[in-house]
Amino acid sequence: SRISLINRELGRYITLRTKQRPFHPQGDQQILDLAKEVFAVLRTSPEGDQHLLSLINVTPRPVRVEIPIAALGLNGPCWHDIIRERDLKADTDSLTITLPPYEAFWLVPCGETRS
Numbered sequence: 001s002r003i004s005l006i007n008r009e010l011g012r013y014i015t016l017r018t019k020q021r022p023f024h025p026q027g028d029q030q031i032l033d034l035a036k037e038v039f040a041v042l043r044t045s046p047e048g049d050q051h052l053l054s055l056i057n058v059t060p061r062p063v064r065v066e067i068p069i070a071a072l073g074l075n076g077p078c079w080h081d082i083i084r085e086r087d088l089k090a091d092t093d094s095l096t097i098t099l100p101p102y103e104a105f106w107l108v109p110c111g112e113t114r115s
Contacts, residue, residue, distance in 0.1 A: 016082055016106070021045035022052035032072075037063040038099060042072060053079070053107040057099035067095045078110035 017023050022043035032040040039056045051074055057063045069076065070093040079088045079095055083106050088095060099105060 013083070020052055020082070020106070020108070021047070021050045022108075032067075034067060035063055035065045037061070038065050040065075040067075042074075050112050051109060052082075053105075055097070055099060055105040055107070057101060057103050060101045062098050062100055064096065064098045067097070069093065069095050074109060076109045076111055079107040080110050082106045082108060 021027065022045045024046050026046045028044040028048075030042045030044075032042055034040045034055075037057060037059045039054075039058055041054045043052045043054060044050070053067065053074075055065065055067075067090075069079075069090050077090050079090060080086075081088060083104065087110060088097060088107065095107075097105065
């Protein structure tokens with residue numbers, strides 16, 4: 001049923017979230033102004049060694065966003081979407097991604113430890 005699907009996905013999100021050190025309440029977080037349609041937060045683990053970029057499209061339309069990876073001090077050609085279990089490739093200085101309506105992406109640098 002639809003309710004069981006929602007509950008299953010919610011449980012999966014909670015499990016994913018608890019395994020990521022950047023979501024720790026004592027970790028740093030920085031709100032990013034990438035696009036007015038996207039709520040973006042760069043989270044850092046309390047130890048400062050793990051990062052997670054949370055992107056949420058808050059509109060009913062797809063939104064293309066360019067993330068200035070180099071300007072954030074997070075150089076790296078590969079970012080892993082932990083929700084969808086797939087890698088995304090960045091250019092030298094930025095990562096461009098199209099967010100579907102009302103979708104969230106949790107991206108971690110491929111070179112950092114992930115659970």
